[in-house]
Amino acid sequence: MSVWNKVIGIDKIISIFGEPISFHDAMVTNIKYDGLNACIEINCEGFIKTMSKFDEKYKNFKDANIEIIFQNISLFQIDGGYGFINELFIEKNNDVFVAIIESCGLKFICKQIEIKKVSVITKKGEEHNKLLDNFLKSNL
Numbered sequence: 001m002s003v004w005n006k007v008i009g010i011d012k013i014i015s016i017f018g019e020p021i022s023f024h025d026a027m028v029t030n031i032k033y034d035g036l037n038a039c040i041e042i043n044c045e046g047f048i049k050t051m052s053k054f055d056e057k058y059k060n061f062k063d064a065n066i067e068i069i070f071q072n073i074s075l076f077q078i079d080g081g082y083g084f085i086n087e088l089f090i091e092k093n094n095d096v097f098v099a100i101i102e103s104c105g106l107k108f109i110c111k112q113i114e115i116k117k118v119s120v121i122t123k124k125g126e127e128h129n130k131l132l133d134n135f136l137k138s139n140l
Helices: 010-017 045-051 056-060 123-138
Strands: 027-033 038-043 061-078 087-093 096-102 106-122
Touching: 010 106, 027 061, 038 106, 045 061, 056 061, 056 123, 061 096
Parallel strands: none
Antiparallel strands: 027 038, 038 061, 061 106, 087 096, 096 106
């Protein structure tokens, strides 16, 4: 069984992408840490552009933003933090998760991981928004 199945809210990602994703070429855009919990925001535009070269299902997406919460942190390491992600690794050791975001220098040891929010922009939706904007501008 994949460790991703133990992540709360992973169904939000699976419902969009069909599987848990590695976040390769995505970008960490925001990090908040309060001493107990950390929230990272990831922009997936780079991931989508890369994956659309290999898999047709990604060609319909333009962008996605994902918010991940790491709860009850016992270790928070940051060396840089923002920037492109090479890979997001998650392991489960006993009762804790170890999460490493390669190339951003982020490492968390925590009790729980939750996919809090997933927002997606599709190319079809973008075209619809352009048409709506043109319509609204033409009626001013």
